[in-house]
Amino acid sequence: MMDRYKTPRTKELEFGGPLGAMILIFLMPATIFYLLLTCRTEQASVLNFPPPLPPLSTLWSPHTFLLLLAWVGLQAALYMLPMGKVTEGIVLRDKSRLQYRINAFHAMGVTALVVGAGLAAGLRLSYIYDHFLQLAFSALLLAFGLSFLLYFKSLFAPETTLAPGGNSGNPIYDFFMGHELNPRIGSFDLKYFCELRPGLLGWALVNMAMLMKETELRGSPSLAMLLVNAFQLLYVVDALWNEEAILTTMDIVHDGFGFMLVFGDLAWVPFTYSLQAYFLVNHPQKLSLSMAVGILLLNGLGYCIFRSANSQKNTFRRNPNDPRVTGLKTIPTATGRRLLVSGWWGFVRHPNYLGDIIMALAWSLPCGLTHVLPYFYVFYFTVLLIHREARDEHQCLRKYGLAWQEYCRRVPYRIFPYLY
Ligand SMILES: NC(=O)C1=CN([C@@H]2O[C@H](COP(=O)(O)OP(=O)(O)OC[C@H]3O[C@@H](n4cnc5c(N)ncnc54)[C@H](OP(=O)(O)O)[C@@H]3O)[C@@H](O)[C@H]2O)C=CC1
Numbered sequence: 408m409m410d411r412y413k414t415p416r417t418k419e420l421e422f423g424g425p426l427g428a429m430i431l432i433f434l435m436p437a438t439i440f441y442l443l444l445t446c447r448t449e450q451a452s453v454l455n456f457p458p459p460l461p462p463l464s465t466l467w468s469p470h471t472f473l474l475l476l477a478w479v480g481l482q483a484a485l486y487m488l489p490m491g492k493v494t495e496g497i498v499l500r501d502k503s504r505l506q507y508r509i510n511a512f513h514a515m516g517v518t519a520l521v522v523g524a525g526l527a528a529g530l531r532l533s534y535i536y537d538h539f540l541q542l543a544f545s546a547l548l549l550a551f552g553l554s555f556l557l558y559f560k561s562l563f564a565p566e567t568t569l570a571p572g573g574n575s576g577n578p579i580y581d582f583f584m585g586h587e588l589n590p591r592i593g594s595f596d597l598k599y600f601c602e603l604r605p606g607l608l609g610w611a612l613v614n615m616a617m618l619m620k621e622t623e624l625r626g627s628p629s630l631a632m633l634l635v636n637a638f639q640l641l642y643v644v645d646a647l648w649n650e651e652a653i654l655t656t657m658d659i660v661h662d663g664f665g666f667m668l669v670f671g672d673l674a675w676v677p678f679t680y681s682l683q684a685y686f687l688v689n690h691p692q693k694l695s696l697s698m699a700v701g702i703l704l705l706n707g708l709g710y711c712i713f714r715s716a717n718s719q720k721n722t723f724r725r726n727p728n729d730p731r732v733t734g735l736k737t738i739p740t741a742t743g744r745r746l747l748v749s750g751w752w753g754f755v756r757h758p759n760y761l762g763d764i765i766m767a768l769a770w771s772l773p774c775g776l777t778h779v780l781p782y783f784y785v786f787y788f789t790v791l792l793i794h795r796e797a798r799d800e801h802q803c804l805r806k807y808g809l810a811w812q813e814y815c816r817r818v819p820y821r822i823f824p825y826l827y
């Protein structure tokens with residue numbers, strides 16, 4: 408009976424299969440250290456050979472590792488507190504639905520109070536800047552450790568709970584993509600927890616630490632640093648406020664919880680997404696008021712597109728009869744669900760990605776035009792979203808067939824109007 412709910416073997420492998428997965432397992436940590444080490448040099452030039460990696464005895468610090476564990480532990484404790492509502496995820500293979508607690512925004516509020524109290528008591532956040540490499544190394548160890556434990560746990564998981572994208576039978580590939588879809592310890596959902604809390608809040612905290620360090624060095628924070636902090640904080644707050652929306656993302660619905668997401672959430676996001684702020688500490692930039700206003704408007708434009716496109720789709724998916732979306736044109740599909748073909752989703756096929764990429768540019772522009780390094784996020788993110796868009800199209804074509812082809816005919820551009 409349960410056999411028909413078994414997750415089928417993953418046939419179409421992504422990221423270049425096991426070899427690609429193996430390369431990424433080494434490349435992702437190497438990239439973090441390359442970026443951080445280069446950023447610490449005076450020239451911060453991508454053309455120079457990167458400085459050598461400090462010896463392991465310098466990178467490993469039990470103190471920073473314990474601090475990292477304390478941070479993740481605080482977030483885990485806040486996640487478990489019975490505050491906020493409980494909601495249901497999408498219907499799973501075995502027709503069940505998991506329950507999720509929606510309290511990330513509350514967790515952020517409590518975290519802000521804890522950090523605020525710490526600052527009032529003399530806490531030096533610039534410790535994070537001073538021990539940035541050690542913290543990144545600790546996050547790397549934590550991510551590898553957790554990924555191995557998750558893979559081991561998945562070997563004993565029922566076949567109905569495996570991830571459709573990480574069940575190839577190849578251990579390296581499944582370790583990377585995630586073998587189990589929603590690994591839980593009791594009601595504690597590890598993927599859902601990691602996706603938003605320790606990493607995203609950690610990113611905001613790291614940015615604030617960079618601002619504190621700059622203030623210690625130069626007496627006051629620069630306009631460029633303030634803009635980077637404000638823009639990225641808005642993005643983090645937005646994600647936490649709209650927490651429920653991640654329950655329908657590819658990461659939660661399709662991808663397992665393996666090295667890609669564990670490392671992405673715990674190490675990649677806090678240590679590479681904060682690169683602009685890290686760069687500004689040692690490479691101060693003069694920003695005229697008119698430039699700042701221009702960048703502010705660009706970020707506002709990106710954010711409006713990102714937020715209204717995501718909200719339009721989420722509202723439509725939750726209730727197609729909601730008055731905010733009833734005026735929009737749709738295409739019926741064989742699954743009974745409809746596809747939007749007007750409004751933002753009639754402009755390009757991934758308007759939310761367009762808004763996100765515009766914001767990415769606005770986050771790097773305060774770092775000036777003299778260095779390529781702080782633009783890393785723009786390049787990486789454009790590649791990530793183009794690849795993600797291709798993965799999503801593939802899944803939508805499988806799900807909706809002819810209706811998806813009709814959608815592509817009526818909305819020919821994927822992300823950038825008239826370009827791509
Ligand atoms: N900062 C970062 O590092 C990252 C940010 N992001 C951001 O996360 C957000 C979510 O992205 P992601 O999860 O990739 O995907 P989307 O939110 O774009 O969701 C894609 C899904 O939307 C549905 N859909 C697609 N077209 C239509 C349509 N015309 N009408 C109705 N439904 C449609 C389909 O699912 P269905 O039909 O089943 O509902 C499709 O699978 C984005 O804003 C993205 O920019 C993503 C990755 C990394």
Ligand SMILES: CC(C)CCC[C@@H](C)[C@H]1CC=C2C3=C(CC[C@@]21C)[C@@]1(C)CC[C@H](O)C(C)(C)[C@@H]1CC3
Pocket residue numbers: 431435602603607642645646653656658667668671672675676
């Ligand atoms: C470099 C690797 C090959 C891939 C690593 C990918 C991860 C870093 C990202 C995959 C999807 C993500 C999302 C967000 C952060 C980055 C990762 C984990 C997200 C939480 C950022 C905030 C947004 O508002 C969101 C929509 C909630 C994002 C969801 C996807």
